[in-house]
Amino acid sequence: MKYHKIPDETIRRMPLYVRALALLEQEGQETISSRQLAERLRLNPPQIRKDLSYFGAFGTRGIGYPVISTARRIRAILRLDVPQKAVLVGAGRLGTAIAVYPGFSVFGLEIAAIIDNNPTKIGSRVGRLEIEHIAAAATLKARGIRLGLLAVPAEAAQGCADVLVQAGVKGLLNLAPCCLDVPKQVKVVSIDMAMALGVLPYYV
Amino acid sequence: MKYHKIPDETIRRMPLYVRALALLEQEGQETISSRQLAERLRLNPPQIRKDLSYFGAFGTRGIGYPVISTARRIRAILRLDVPQKAVLVGAGRLGTAIAVYPGFSVFGLEIAAIIDNNPTKIGSRVGRLEIEHIAAAATLKARGIRLGLLAVPAEAAQGCADVLVQAGVKGLLNLAPCCLDVPKQVKVVSIDMAMALGVLPYYV
DNA sequence: CTCTGTGAACACATTCACAGCA
DNA sequence: TGCTGTGAATGTGTTCACAGAG
Numbered sequence: 001m002k003y004h005k006i007p008d009e010t011i012r013r014m015p016l017y018v019r020a021l022a023l024l025e026q027e028g029q030e031t032i033s034s035r036q037l038a039e040r041l042r043l044n045p046p047q048i049r050k051d052l053s054y055f056g057a058f059g060t061r062g063i064g065y066p067v068i069s070t071a072r073r074i075r076a077i078l079r080l081d082v083p084q085k086a087v088l089v090g091a092g093r094l095g096t097a098i099a100v101y102p103g104f105s106v107f108g109l110e111i112a113a114i115i116d117n118n119p120t121k122i123g124s125r126v127g128r129l130e131i132e133h134i135a136a137a138a139t140l141k142a143r144g145i146r147l148g149l150l151a152v153p154a155e156a157a158q159g160c161a162d163v164l165v166q167a168g169v170k171g172l173l174n175l176a177p178c179c180l181d182v183p184k185q186v187k188v189v190s191i192d193m194a195m196a197l198g199v200l201p202y203y204v
Numbered sequence: 205m206k207y208h209k210i211p212d213e214t215i216r217r218m219p220l221y222v223r224a225l226a227l228l229e230q231e232g233q234e235t236i237s238s239r240q241l242a243e244r245l246r247l248n249p250p251q252i253r254k255d256l257s258y259f260g261a262f263g264t265r266g267i268g269y270p271v272i273s274t275a276r277r278i279r280a281i282l283r284l285d286v287p288q289k290a291v292l293v294g295a296g297r298l299g300t301a302i303a304v305y306p307g308f309s310v311f312g313l314e315i316a317a318i319i320d321n322n323p324t325k326i327g328s329r330v331g332r333l334e335i336e337h338i339a340a341a342a343t344l345k346a347r348g349i350r351l352g353l354l355a356v357p358a359e360a361a362q363g364c365a366d367v368l369v370q371a372g373v374k375g376l377l378n379l380a381p382c383c384l385d386v387p388k389q390v391k392v393v394s395i396d397m398a399m400a401l402g403v404l405p406y407y408v
Numbered sequence: 409c410t411c412t413g414t415g416a417a418c419a420c421a422t423t424c425a426c427a428g429c430a
Numbered sequence: 431t432g433c434t435g436t437g438a439a440t441g442t443g444t445t446c447a448c449a450g451a452g
Binding site for chain 3: 205237238239249250253254256257261262263264265266267268269
Binding site for chain 2: 443451
């Protein structure tokens with residue numbers, strides 16, 4: 001395909017493909033057609049073909065896409081072929097739930113540090129990680145941590161974001177119900193569960 | 205404005221407006237212009253004006269939008285003017301974090317029941333709610349619960365979804381890393397934190 | 409003059425239809 | 431035949447530019 005700017009929506013779906021392909025690999029399936037994959041993910045087959053074709057030819061005509069190598073290629077596109085470390089800020093209930101969540105590894109993601117500002121929590125363990133003081137942010141860059149998760153109250157989120165950005169963090173997953181002000185080279189994805197739940201009554 | 209189908213993206217942003225207006229109300233601000241609101245939410249002013257105009261004229265030219273009544277009208281549009289009850293399935297770490305999260309009330313949402321299949325957990329309390337057995341799903345309809353949150357492992361999610369749909373639940377917020385098969389009159393919103401984090405390395 | 413409300417223009421994303429390879 | 435890869439057509443959502451109200 002000629003040069004095309006890759007749609008953000010395509011990027012957003014890529015981890016979905018990684019997740020599905022990882023499962024297929026576990027099931028021992030070697031190839032999958034866009035039709036089968038679309039059925040699993042409730043997408044349209046041409047959508048999947050176009051998404052993948054933005055990055056070149058992945059499949060074999062008449063057969064489909066090879067499960068293992070397609071997963072590997074998508075991971076490489078998303079820069080998930082190298083382990084990506086993240087710092088989690090906030091060791092409350094949500095924070096600890098995230099810290100022990102095993103689902104990050106499919107994407108090569110690892111929670112490599114936990115930070116909290118509550119002095120009574122510092123030094124205690126969550127899984128195999130020790131909760132650190134916010135001052136430890138200064139060491140993040142040296143430890144190769146460039147992603148951050150904010151699981152703190154809304155009032156604290158902007159301050160934490162500032163500290164992480166200062167510490168060289170380039171991508172933030174914000175779980176607090178607020179918007180963040182960050183330099184534009186820092187990418188923020190926000191998730192607000194209450195907002196997500198809030199749209200449902202409109203549709204039901 | 206003449207008849208227009210309202211974009212899904214517009215609906216998705218409406219809770220954002222509710223959240224911002226609730227905060228403004230707390231701050232005592234009586235009106236807000238699309239420009240000011242856009243700055244807070246990092247959107248464009250025309251976007252906000254168009255979103256609101258789909259539902260009629262909310263604002264006063266030269267002044268802006270009245271904070272309180274606009275919030276009330278959006279809540280009514282989203283059916284959040286009547287209290288909406290939800291059942292939470294899964295009383296693990298993520299489930300309990302959600303159960304005690306205070307952020308739902310801004311939207312008139314309430315976690316009104318918690319269900320888990322672990323017999324040792326049944327009867328114990330999370331906040332002021334008692335964890336119930338999955339068999340209690342049969343009582344959901346009578347209790348006016350039409351929304352569900354799934355905070356269970358991926359392997360259990362489809363089964364739980366089936367039970368909830370059977371029990372008359374019309375909207376689901378799925379936090380498990382999988383897709384769900386539901387009748388098309390049931391609306392599903394899925395959140396996968398690992399997937400959301402997984403797109404960040406591409407952008408950084 | 410300020411700010412809303414909105415048709416029209418534009419940009420972006422999805423779906424179609426089919427050429428081309430296995 | 432079965433399935434991918436892709437330009438073209440369609441559909442959806444955003445932004446612009448300005449008319450019109452306060």
